Amino acid sequence: MKFIKDKKNLKIRTAAFVCLFLAAVIFLAPYFWMLSNSFKSTKEILMEPANMLPKQFTVSGYVKVLTKSPFFSWMRNSLVVTIVDTLVILFTSSIIGFVLSKYKFRLNKFIFTLILLTMMMPTAAMMIPNFLLISRLGWYDKIISLIFPTFINAFGIFLCKQFIDDLPKELFESAMLDNASDFKIYYRIVLPGIRPALGSLTIFTFLGIWNDYQTPLIYLNSAKNMTLPLAMSYFSTQHLSDLSATMAAASLIMIPASVVFIIFQKQFIKGISMTGMK
Amino acid sequence: MKNKKFVWAVMLPAMLHILVFIIVPIGIGLVVSFFNYNPLSSDNTFIGLENFRKLFLDADFRLAMKNTLIFVLATVFLNIALSLLTAQLISYFKSNKVRSFFRMVFFLPCIAPMVATSVVFSRSIFPTATGFLNMMLNRIGLPSVNWLGDPKVIMISLIIYTLWVDVGYNIVLFSAGIDGIPAYVYEAADLDGAGEWRKFRKVTLPLLGRSFQFVIVQTLISHFQMFAQFSVLILKDGPQNSGLVLSRYIYKTAFEYKDMGYASAVSMVLFIIIIILSFIEQKKHNVDWEY
Numbered sequence: 001m002k003f004i005k006d007k008k009n010l011k012i013r014t015a016a017f018v019c020l021f022l023a024a025v026i027f028l029a030p031y032f033w034m035l036s037n038s039f040k041s042t043k044e045i046l047m048e049p050a051n052m053l054p055k056q057f058t059v060s061g062y063v064k065v066l067t068k069s070p071f072f073s074w075m076r077n078s079l080v081v082t083i084v085d086t087l088v089i090l091f092t093s094s095i096i097g098f099v100l101s102k103y104k105f106r107l108n109k110f111i112f113t114l115i116l117l118t119m120m121m122p123t124a125a126m127m128i129p130n131f132l133l134i135s136r137l138g139w140y141d142k143i144i145s146l147i148f149p150t151f152i153n154a155f156g157i158f159l160c161k162q163f164i165d166d167l168p169k170e171l172f173e174s175a176m177l178d179n180a181s182d183f184k185i186y187y188r189i190v191l192p193g194i195r196p197a198l199g200s201l202t203i204f205t206f207l208g209i210w211n212d213y214q215t216p217l218i219y220l221n222s223a224k225n226m227t228l229p230l231a232m233s234y235f236s237t238q239h240l241s242d243l244s245a246t247m248a249a250a251s252l253i254m255i256p257a258s259v260v261f262i263i264f265q266k267q268f269i270k271g272i273s274m275t276g277m278k
Numbered sequence: 279m280k281n282k283k284f285v286w287a288v289m290l291p292a293m294l295h296i297l298v299f300i301i302v303p304i305g306i307g308l309v310v311s312f313f314n315y316n317p318l319s320s321d322n323t324f325i326g327l328e329n330f331r332k333l334f335l336d337a338d339f340r341l342a343m344k345n346t347l348i349f350v351l352a353t354v355f356l357n358i359a360l361s362l363l364t365a366q367l368i369s370y371f372k373s374n375k376v377r378s379f380f381r382m383v384f385f386l387p388c389i390a391p392m393v394a395t396s397v398v399f400s401r402s403i404f405p406t407a408t409g410f411l412n413m414m415l416n417r418i419g420l421p422s423v424n425w426l427g428d429p430k431v432i433m434i435s436l437i438i439y440t441l442w443v444d445v446g447y448n449i450v451l452f453s454a455g456i457d458g459i460p461a462y463v464y465e466a467a468d469l470d471g472a473g474e475w476r477k478f479r480k481v482t483l484p485l486l487g488r489s490f491q492f493v494i495v496q497t498l499i500s501h502f503q504m505f506a507q508f509s510v511l512i513l514k515d516g517p518q519n520s521g522l523v524l525s526r527y528i529y530k531t532a533f534e535y536k537d538m539g540y541a542s543a544v545s546m547v548l549f550i551i552i553i554i555l556s557f558i559e560q561k562k563h564n565v566d567w568e569y
Contacts, residue, residue, distance in 0.1 A: 009370075012474065016367040017376075023364065024383045027442065031386070033410045034398045049408035092292065099288045103281070111289065118300045120556035124503035124525040125549035128310060128532050128542050129303035132317070149299045152292055182284035211391040213506045218533070229391040233510050236397045243401055250398050254390045261389045265382045272447070273454030 034254070038062070038247035045243045061248030065235070068245075070224050071252070074231040081146045081227055082209045089153045089205045090198055096152075097160030098190045102172065112161070119154035123214060131218050145219040146227065150209065156201050163197040164190060200271030210257070228253050307549075311542035318536055329543035339544060341519055342527040348433060349523060350501045353440050357497055361445050365452035366478060381453060385446035392443060392506035399439050400426065400511045426512055429520035436521060439507055444500075448493050455489040456482060495559040499552055505529070524548050 037045050038061050040054040048055065065071055100112050130149070139145040171193065175185045191198070216230040226234060232253055236246045261268055311329055315322045333339055368380050387395060403410045404425040412422040425435040459482065467477045483490070508515070508526040515522040515530075524544065532541035 013370050016370045020364070020367050020380050024380060027383050027387065027446075029410065030395070030398055030403055030442070033402055037402050045402075046408055050413060095288055096292050099285055103285050105282070105285050107289075111293065114296070116560075118296060120553055121300060121304070122499070122503055122549055122552035124505060124528065125545040125552065126303055126307065127528060128538050128545060129306035131532075132306055132310070132538075133299070133303055135317070152295045152299075182281050207389065213391065213393045213510075217529075229393040229506075232391065232393045232397060236401070236510075246397060246401055250394045253394045257389055258386060261386065262382065265378065265385075269378065269381055269385065269450055272450050 031254075031258075034247050034250055038244065038251045040244060042242055042244040058244070059248075061242070061244035061246075062252070064239075064242065064245040065249045065252060069231075069235055069238075069249075071231075071249075073224050074226055074228050077143060077225065078210060078227040081143060082206055084147055085150050085209050086202060086205045088151050089156050090201060092151055093153055093156030093160045093201060094164075094191060094194065094198065095186055096157045097164050097194075098186055100157070101161045101164040115154045115157055119158065127214070127218055130215075134219050140219060141221040141225060143225060146209075146212075146216060153205065156205065159197050159201055160194055163194040167193045196271075196274065199267060200274050203268055203271045307542050307545060310539055311546055313539045315539035315542070316536045317538060322539075325539070329540045330546075332540060333543060333547070338519065338522065338527065342522045342524050342544075343547075345433065345521065346502065346523040346525075349436060349440075349504075350498065352433075353437050353444075353501055354494070354497050356437065356441055357445050357448060358494060360441065361448035361452050361493075364445070364449045365456055366482065368449070368453055369456045377453075381446075381450055384449045387443045388446045390443075393510050395443055396439070396507045396511040399435075399507075400513075404435055404511075427517060429517045432512060432516040432521045436507055436511065439511060440501070440504065443507075444497075448497065451489060451493050452486065455486045459485045492559070495555055499555050499559075502548065502551055502555070 036051075036053055039057050039059065040051070041056065041058050041060065044051065044055060096115075100108060100115075134140055134145045134149075137145075139148075167190070171189050172185065175189055180188065211229055212227075213229040213233070216227050217233075220226055220230060223231070223234060232249060235249050239245050312324060312326055313322050314325050314328070364380075364384065368377050371377050402408075406412060406422055406424050406427065409425070411425065416422060423431060425431055463481055463485065464477060467481050472480065503525055504523070505525045508521060508523050509529070512521040515526060525548065528541050528544050528548065531544065532538045
């Protein structure tokens with residue numbers, strides 16, 4: 001009986017492996033093709049499209065991206081926006097989550113419900129009022145338009161509050177006996193206590209802001225102020241005929257983030273499945 | 279705890295921020311939809327519900343609505359089916375290395391900015407003569423397809439791309455959900471002589487319960503708002519607007535035609551769809567599942 005079952009399992013597993021392997025090849029193919037094309041000349045891409053690997057290996061596409069466009073400014077803009085926003089969101093989410101979780105005050109329930117409601121606000125439907133507000137503030141075509149409005153993150157507050165709710169009472173009681181200040185309780189007890197939540201929040205906000213296209217599209221105008229995703233579409237329309245450079249730009253934008261993901265994939269996957277289940 | 283000073287030092291700036299950047303814009307959006315509003319013109323008149331009346335007569339709006347619904351329903355259905363199947367296949371492996379390898383590969387496209395992958399698909403994968411996809415089709419003896427130029431095909435191309443770029447997220451979620459189902463449940467099903475399909479239907483699906491609903495609603499919400507591929511992967515919304523969706527229609531009307539009043543009315547429609555979906559989700563949140 002056991003033997004028959006193992007044999008059946010082996011069959012299922014082999015079939016599963018073959019399916020998954022084929023799917024994995026299909027999933028990676030666009031990456032392979034992008035990289036391969038980025039090392040061909042545009043002429044080779046168009047004249048001999050069937051070459052799997054470049055016949056004449058060239059880095060001219062990469063040289064063009066790095067020298068003929070403000071690529072490093074774009075990179076710097078993206079880094080500044082993403083890092084500042086992520087740090088601020090980690091701080092605001094955890095401290096607001098802490099207050100909503102552990103303090104009794106009159107508007108507590110109301111504010112938490114309000115924050116949950118803001119989580120539903122669809123960005124696609126808010127393009128126009130957001131644009132009008134940013135222009136009125138005088139922030140149009142300025143990097144600050146991407147940074148300041150995202151400081152409060154409803155999802156982050158929700159996630160942190162859930163985790164702080166679960167921290168054991170005794171932790172806080174002993175701190176109160178020591179007469180520790182509120183802020184001290186926050187950074188001595190709350191922050192270390194919710195590290196997994198902060199980890200997955202970091203991944204979410206970092207990815208969301210790093211990859212955001214719609215917001216910079218609406219708020220920014222000059223090429224030098226752009227962040228990478230907007231710059232990508234700008235570059236590809238500026239160099240419509242230069243496929244090689246376009247693929248090089250796409251590779252430069254996609255590969256570093258992919259490498260970071262592959263190195264930290266365990267934490268990524270854990271963080272994402274954790275929030276999905278919460 | 280109750281230190282009033284600390285509470286308000288934290289909450290006051292937070293509430294101000296929410297007021298200015300979320301509540302005020304909702305108000306602006308609603309007000310603008312009652313105006314004939316062009317940011318470049320000084321003459322912006324109040325026209326009441328005229329913009330909403332126009333919605334019913336506007337063939338482009340109807341087309342955008344139809345395309346959005348087709349895209350969302352097809353993509354979400356295929357996404358859920360494929361991600362469940364893949365998560366189930368991954369769960370057959372005991373080795374953590376094999377499992378995390380596959381999860382990693384399928385999740386990889388979710389990491390990249392959609393603009394960048396859209397550019398790759400539009401310039402290197404889908405082109406008729408030089409694209410990778412047709413080359414592969416030809417190699418196995420199938421004819422080339424005009425992926426981006428044929429109004430009947432363009433939605434299929436967009437769905438293929440969106441599945442590739444987004445399915446990994448749900449694979450990871452379902453995978454975690456299936457891992458959370460205790461082994462003894464399956465052992466009991468084995469003892470009853472249940473086949474694979476039966477186990478999947480009678481054990482896995484019901485026990486995934488909560489995460490299943492969460493994933494479906496979240497996927498619906500995000501797909502209704504998708505934007506990047508519709509403005510970068512296809513050119514000018516495709517032949518005869520065959521790839522025009524609501525988010526793109528709002529953008530075009532507001533920022534290319536500068537008709538912000540009417541675009542706000544279209545936004546309100548999208549806004550209401552998303553809010554309804556979110557409320558369904560909130561309701562479901564109250565249902566708790568225990569194994």
